[in-house]
Every structure is written in C-alpha cells, then in structure tokens.
Amino acid sequence: MAIERKTIRLLILEDSQNEAERLVSLFRNAGHATRVHRLTSSEDLAEILQQTWDLLICAPHSEQLEPSEAITAIRRQAKDLPVLQLVEGNDSESITEALLIGAQDAVPQGEDERLVLVAKRELANLEERRARRAAEVALREAEKRCQLLLESSVDAITYVHDGMHIYANRAYLELFKYEDGDELEGMPMIDLIASADQGTFKDFLKNYQSAEGNAELACQGMRADGGCFPAQMSFSPATYDGEPCIQVVIRAKTSNAELEEKLREISSQDLVTGLFNRTHFLELMDAAAERAVNAGQPATLAYVRVDRYAGLQAEIGLAGVDLLLTDLAGLLRAHFAAEVQLARFGDDVFTALLPGQTPEACEPSLAVLLKKVEGHLFDISGRTAQTTLSIGVAGLSEKTAKAQDVIDRAHRCADELAQGNAVKLFNPADELAAAASRGNLLAIVQQALETNSFRLLFQPIISLRGDSHEHYEVLLRLLNAQGEEVPPADFLAAAKEAGLGEKIDRWVILNSIKLLADHRAKGHNTRLFVHLSSASLQDQTLLPWLSVALKAARLPSDSLVFQFSEPDAIAYLKQAKALTQGLAELHCKAALSQFGCALNPFNTLKHLHLDFVKIDGSFSQDLGNAENQEALKTLLGSLHAQAKLTIVPFVESASVLATLWQAGVNFIQGYYLQGPSQSMDYDFSAGDE
Template structure:
C-alpha cells in the first residue's frame, strides 16, 4: 500500500469533533483517507459486516461500553486483517491495551507520532496482503503443477534420500504398478535390475557431490513389478516438490506410442493432448468442442466373471461398436473401462445433437454381444457430456465435468446419458464456473436487462435510464453483478457481454422511437471494450441497422480506467462523438487529483462516485464539502452532473441545493424489468 492509495479508515471516538481532529491530522500528513466515524459496538459491527474493505482502525481506549478488547475481538471474528492503533492519554495501561490485541498504543496528543505509525502499519498491511496474494498464486501453481504431472506422458517421479515419494500415472504404468501405495517408500534401487544397481549408485553419488548439478542422463535396465526387464533412459535433475528439495527422475520410454495396444484407439495421454489443443482452439478461435465420457456400467462384474485378461475381448468389441458411431471424432480408450470421445463443434450443431449421439452409443453397446469360447457377454454404458469452453481451467477440468455427469447417469440406473450442468459454489473454482455460464448465457437465454431511471432535479424530463445486466444461473438464481463482471474480465468475455448489452439497448430504444417515444440509455463499458479496436465499428453497425440516432446512447467509462489510459480513452470518446453518441465518466471523485482528468477527456456527463451520497449526505459535512468541490470543478468544464446511489430525501435536498443536474438511486426508483417510468411526476 503506497501513500497515494485511498485509505479506508474507521475511527472509534465518542465525539465527532474529536474524530474530525484525527481526520484533519492525517490529511495534513498527506494521507488520502476515506474515513468512517464509529460511536458504539453496533456501528462497528455494521461497518465490519458489509463488503467494504477496511485498512486501519484508530480508537481511544474506551467509548461508552465499547473497549479496545471488544474492538479487537470483533475484528478477529470478522476474519479481517485490520491493524488497531490506540490513542491513550498515558502509558499506564500500555500492557493491558497491547494484551487486548492493539497493534500500537500511542499518546493521543502527538500528531507526528500518529502519522509515522500509520505509515508503518499501512506498509506492513500492504506487505501482508501481498504475501497472501503470492501464497494464493503459489497454491494455485502447485495445484496446476500436480495436475500437469499427473497427466504427463513422461514417467516422472521424485526421490528423497533414495526412496520414492511420488510417481505419476505414466511412471506407475511403465513399471506395471496400479497405485502409488504399492511404490510408497520403495527404494529407487528396487526399480533397477541388480546388475545395474551399482552403476546407478555411482551415478547418483557423483551427481549429488557435484556443486553445479545440471540435468544429467543415464541409460539403465529397469524392472517391472512382474519381473519384466526393459531398457530406459533416465534424466536426473534437482527440483522442488512439496516445497522441499528433491531429486526428479524423468524416464523417456522409447516404446511409448499414441495408441492403446489392445484396441488401436488413442490412449489416455494422447487424448489429453487432443483435449488441450481443443481448449487452445476455444480460447484463440472460439471454436468449441464436445466431450463424451463413456464408462461401462457393469465392468467390475465382467472382470470378476472373466478375470483381468478375459475382459480385453469385450473391450475390443465395444471399441469397434463405439468407433462405428463416432468416426468423425477423436475416440480414445482413456482408462481400463472408460472411453472418451472429442468432437469439434464449429457451428454448435454437435452439441445440439450430442444427446442423440450419446443415445445411439448407449443403444449400440446394449445391443452388442461379445461371444467368447464358453459364454456370451453383454454390457451397458453411461455417458457424460460437456463442452470445451474457453473459460475452462484445464483439460483435467473438462474431464472432471464429463466424469461427474457420467456418474450422475450411473446413479440413476445407468444405460443413459447426462449433460453436465455448471454448479456455482463459492469455492476456488467459483470464477471459472461462473465464466462458463457467461460463455453460454446468450444461447441459453439467461441474460436480460434491468432499467434504473435517472431523473432531473431542475425540470429536466428526458427519459434517461441506466441499463443494468442481469444473469441467472442454471437454477434461475441471479448472479451478483460484481462477481459476474469480475469473472468475465478474467476470462476475456467482457467484450461479448458489452456487445450483447449494446445490441439489446439499441433495439429497445429504436423500437421506442418508432412509437414516438425518445429514450436515452446509459451503458457501462469494460476496459476490454475500450481497448478493442473493433468496438466503435460494432456500435456504428448496430446504429445503422436500426436507424437509431447515436445521441440516444451515453457510454460510461470508469474514472480509474480513463486515468490509467487517458490517450486511449480520449481517442475512444472522440470516435463516439463521430457517431453522435455521448459519453460519461463514472465513479468520478474516487481517485486523487480527479479534476485533472476533465482537462483531457471531452465527456458530456460526470457520474459522482457513490461513496459521496451512499448512506446519506445530511450528516456528513465532509462529503458535502467534497461534493461542492466536485460540482465546482465539473461546472468549470461544462459537464452535466449525476449523483448515484441516492437513498434518502435529505440527500436529495442537499444534491438539489448543490446544483447537481440528475440523480439515480433506489430512493428514486429501484431497477425495473421494463424501461417505464413517469419522469414528469413531482
């Protein structure tokens, strides 16, 4: 946290005047604060309960019944990292206050000391937050690395003090083991033929005593669990596994091929490569694919009946049956009793027919009979269907979806198929699952618009509405807008959402105009849309196709986005002006030196940041003064002013006297399903 960042501050003080003294002292020390005065435990609980992120608490030892110990306990229960600085008249209770959980205890009359300690605590807080972010990135990387190891075609293992501590699936398969439990704590020498063990010991000893130990290779004969010997080339290097130094072994099996030797289909490792290529295509060219996860329902019973070796003729026969139906796709024997099928879906028709394809496979498998020497074997299968979307996290992510849908079909009796449905849960996968919903929202008709009126304070009667996006999940529950747009930003889907909103708004406004009604829509734009060179062209085409005047649209740009890329934003606004469209700067006043941005951007409207009016203006003289400054600056540049998040009549009166032009908020009218509002009502 640097000193130019907005500091969100809670001050616990009995007197509002005393709290104001602290505010002035910190501003005097050039700290850009966004303060809140708290007088009791209910105020503090309310502040900690909302979604606002707080950076610092400054408190006196006790306000009424509220003590520092209670403050620290409430902060702890909120699960937030908020330093608590206590201002005390003397140091007699220093130990007691620190023991209660206070971060620092300072003399209440020392301004310089307070400014210094605030700076240090904010710096420490910033370092802790950065550490938490890095820890999250590290854990995510560890997870991804583990997934890559598990799905790697190369046989990879890690050794500590001569003992195997991890081996991936390829390594297990190469040495004919079925699980890591069989290899756990097994000396690495046991996987090398006896006559090669001394050679391997000398190699490792020399490698470990070399100061600059780069990757080295050795050729050996390995031994499988069934005593079968085979030649291998092993690459040895130093690596980190589970956050500790280990020896990494990578074995390149010269006999490795892309095909399953029994069925001639692709093997599982190659299918993962195909799946990864499909994911790249979805991200780069928006070409989706359909994944079918096909599992035999009664394979365990067949294996008990025929033995492990006896199942291969059944698998071979069913592989031919499935391949006959799915010749246009990439079919693989993914594991012992699981087939996977990948079909490119350029026009969406494969997904539309996926149920029919799965049904044919189920029927063909059920009707097929494998004739063995002494008996006939029949089976059924269950199929999970999912799409390869650009928002997917990894190939394993898509396989997990297909497997989950397949298991759902089996739980319902088997011999059927199930299409995977995205389930939104507040966990580590929340953003990814939400992005998948966004990617398919338009075709599944889960998007709609809401309309919030923007009303004139001084006789203006134009029908202004802000259009707000609404999306529901597969169960019809509304997705919170902040989560929606954050997920879209991460998955590079913001432009698609913006285009849908623009098209809908233009169509509705054009329809109104045909019926003799003039409506004006404020439309928010993402940073991705402003950077997109084709966005202006898209807006122009939509206007031309409906013959709508550009002046009916006002495009909103966040102040933070504009400040970061003033030149780009200026060019974008000038291009909008050529289409006769108007522009607005939203969240105005949230950044430092906010007035300077008006010198560079020819916007028509300024939407004042919600923090100035939210919660009421009447009892907040500081916000009123800030509001006057904003109005004055905007007036100097000839801008129309809009106050948002207006929640009470008193704030409305303050805004009217401040000469704000337009107001918006739930007090005026909550968002509507249709753009219908009486703008001429008193």
C-alpha cells in the first residue's frame, strides 16, 4: 500500500549524531516523511545549498559551523530556507539574539512538542510563500495576455485613475480620433465629454469612487476634431500596473441600447420568481469573495432550501409549485433588507447574500424568517399549501478566496437539517473534520472491511538482471459512495488513528494470498510484495496467523514479500527485527521501502533480515543531475556490497533507464513501465527479447 507523502527536506546543524537522529525521529513519529542531511562544515553547507531544502534546525552551538555563520550564508545566497534555532534554557536574551541574526524562531532545547509545532508552522508558511511566488508568475502571464486582449478588443477601453487617463486601447483612440496614446496620457477624461454632460459626469465619477461593482452612464462623447457622439459607458473597478483604478468601456450608443439593457437584465433573472438566477448569483458571490479578501468586507450566504419539495410537486403540480415559489420569493423580498441580493439557485433552493454581516449576526433574522414561512398559508389557485425551510449559513471573510467553498459549506449545513424547519450555521471546527474527513472516512473504511469492498491493484516490479520471477506490488484502493477514489494517505491515516491498521493489513494479506494462489495455478511464477503498517510490526500474533494462512492456501512461502517502511522500522526497530527473523523462519521474503532518508540508513539494516531494499522515491527524481546520480550510485553500491536486491520506484521516463542500469539496480517500478492495474497482466517476457 504505497502512501504518497510530501517528504520534508531537513538540514540539521548538530555535532552529536545521536541528537541529530533523535531530532529526525521526532518528525517521523509526528507522521512526517523526512529526507535529512547533517551539516559538517561551511563547505558542506555551500555545496548542499545548491539543492532545495525546506528547513534548517540549528543546535545552540556547533564546533564545525556556528549557527550565525550558517544563517548568514543562507541569507547571502537569498535562499528561502526557514531556520529554527535551538537555545539553552528559556532565556529571552538568547531567543531575541537568534531572531536578530535571522532565525524564524528560537525554541528551548528539549521542548520537542513545541519544536514540531513551530516547524509545522514554518513549513506551512514556506508552502504559502512558494505558492504565492507561483501565483505571481501566473498573474504576470495573465496580465500579458490581458494586455494583448485589450489591444485587440473592438470595444473602446480606457483605465482612469483620479479622473486621468493612464491607458487607452487602439479602439478608444480611434473612437475619439486621437493618433497616439501619449496624447491622452495624463489628460482628464472629463475633457472628452461634451460640455453639457460634464457636470453629470463629474458627479457620477465622484460618487462612483465610493461605490462598488459595475455601473453605467449615458452621455455625449467629444472627439479630438470637436464632433460629438452618444456613448454608453460601463464603469468597473480594476487594477493597472498594480494600481487600483477604474476600467471604462465605451460603446457608441445605438437605438437598441434600451433593448440591450432589457436583454442583459433578463439574462440575469430567474423567469419564475424574478429574482437573480444561479449564473448571476455566482458572479455576485465571486465579487463578494474578492471584497472580503481584498477590502476586509465580510458577508454571509444563506442557502435556503424548501422542505418537502417533491411532496409539494406531487400535491399541487408543477404550475402550483411555480405559484408557491413566486409567493415565497415575495416573502423573501419583504423579509430581507434592500441591499440583500436574492436568487433562485436551484429548483428548490433560494440563496441570499447579506453584505457586511457575520453569520452569527444574521441568525436571529433567519429564525424569524423560518417562523414567517411556517405560519404562511400559500394560496395555490384556491387551495392552500404549507411548507417550511432548511437554512444553511456560511460566512465570507478574508480567508475565503473561493466563493464555491462558502456555497459548499452552506449547502452541507442545509443537508444536515434532516428534519427541516431549522437554521444551521457553519462551524469552522467542522471544516477541520471535513478536510480530514475523519468521521466519514472511518465509516467508509469500516464499511469496506465489513462488505469486502476494498480494491487491490497490482503494479509490476521489473528485473533489470533477468530474474525469472514475476513481481508485483499490491496496492490498496478505496472508493467512496460516489465511486471516487479516496486518496490512500487519507484513509490509511484515518484507519491508523482508529486502530484499524492491523485489520486492514490482514484483509490485504488474505486477499493477496487468494488471488496469488489462483494466478500461480495458471502457471505463473509470481511473487507479491505486500505492505505492512506499523500496527502489524507490533503485532506478535501475525507470524503464527500467517503460517496457518499460507498452509491453507498451499502457497510456497517465498511467493510473498512483506514490505514495511524505513520510518516505521526506525520507530519499531526491536519489533521489526523480530518480525524479519520470524519471516525468514517461515521462508517468506522481507523488504524495506522508503530507504535512504535516515541520517544513517545502514544502521537500521544491521538489525534486520532483509532480501529487498526499495530506495526512497526522492532519489529517482531529477536523475539528469550528476550530483543526484552520484548519490543514488553510492547508496546502491553500499546495498549491493551487503547482497541486498535493490528496487528503484517512480521510474517515469525512458531517459533514466541507462543510468539505473549502469548503477546496477536489480529492479525498477513506475508509470513508465506500467501503472497500477486491476489484473496481473504485465508481459514480463517483453524485456528479455
């Protein structure tokens, strides 16, 4: 069961190997996969900074390289590498000094839990900075494309700041009969308005500065040659060269302007209720999210669902339901203040966007609305109908960049009101639960165990040295109720937290044995690599149970290879040692995965009886780099000297095959060869021809 985790690339400045190992184990025990390098000199630091690292942890002092020197070197190279300085005792002077020389934080030595929490915060900040830099690059590209679109637009477009032109496109210059944009730059826009309309334009612009959203104005434009023409101007907030300004789009006014306005109004309306439709409301939500993030203006979304909608349809018919919805829309209009934007969002759903209000502030008013609707008698062509509402509420704040997230939250809250006639506010604490999906995932995992509905996939592990066995790694997959694949890292973490790791491992072993017995009966000389979790490493009943299971299936013991990860082996070395000895006695094979990330990985090997070692995926990345090739070759050379069969995963292209062959790798695995498949159907003979 391969779990995809982001590996933390960790530098440690610490003279003591044992203390460095202890620091690494803190991160491993906290569930972080780590790739570590211990710094030994300033030359070592200069060389290692050629690569990308995520975090540097410095001991209070080091004989080999002073922390202040290391921090200075990092700053000199302008590396975005957060530094955590450990200090002796909780001495405020030492902490201040560490911050002054450029450390992101200082943590008293020995406060392990605090160190992990601070590191987690700095790593999250680093991710945010990296994401921001990527977004800035994307923004520059988007701005370039926008500039090209502006230049080629048939509409006359200008950008105005403090009433002055700062940019005008070709169509704008042609409309006003100017030859060059330089003529307009710095010219007040009011100079292009006929004198009779200048007062109106000035008042409009003055009031617009404090308004928000789009607005329109009809007036007479004045060309450079003194001629006038009727123009319809659309104003909207924009930025140009990073400065806030107003975008003005001008269309020469035609006799159809009134008709166009009517069509625009209709396109944003729901035909039954006269409220905004879903498409237009989504635009309003996007604008509100932008205001919340950029201007700190909060807003609240109420997701209002009509209870018993299907039952109402059956009782009063489609035409009757339309009448009820129209009546209900009138009720909503009367209840909410004028600035609240209302829409019919779906067949049985209305939405209300309440600007400037938090969800808590809206709750009393929404409770009043519930009572009004519950007590209202809807007159449907002479007969009476009644209904109630379920209202989910979520807020827009500076943290909600995506309007869709807010809609989903309010929707979920409405869904949770099974009895109806109630209001539920979104609780941010629920978001954490939803993000981790702990409760739901756990239910899915338990159901999968009960109903046998996990899926096994098989990915071939291919020999580069002519091994006659056919090898596959067994991968566990889980689908949710919608038929979508749940990320293995998520459901395995949930299972581990609930103590179900060992139960899942046994399910995988039993089903792998069953499928392998069927496959070998067809004449295939196949071995399966089956992953064991940390729970199974600690399970003393596993070996006797395994012995019985293998005998019952009449499988040769060496047809199964039990694989566990280096971080788990380090955390439970004593148990892993006993397990590999026991597997050898059963004649089963053992493999260690994610190898090579510990400070001294070969120290772990000394204690374990292993047949295969799978190198950590980070070693097979960027093998075009000579330094990375050398690191991999050195690691493989040491493993081959100990007679270990080596596997390199994540082989994604043909270009690395020659390098891997020269390095003496025994087996390779990856999407270039074949991704995980539901059947063991790889043609192992193809490579021998």
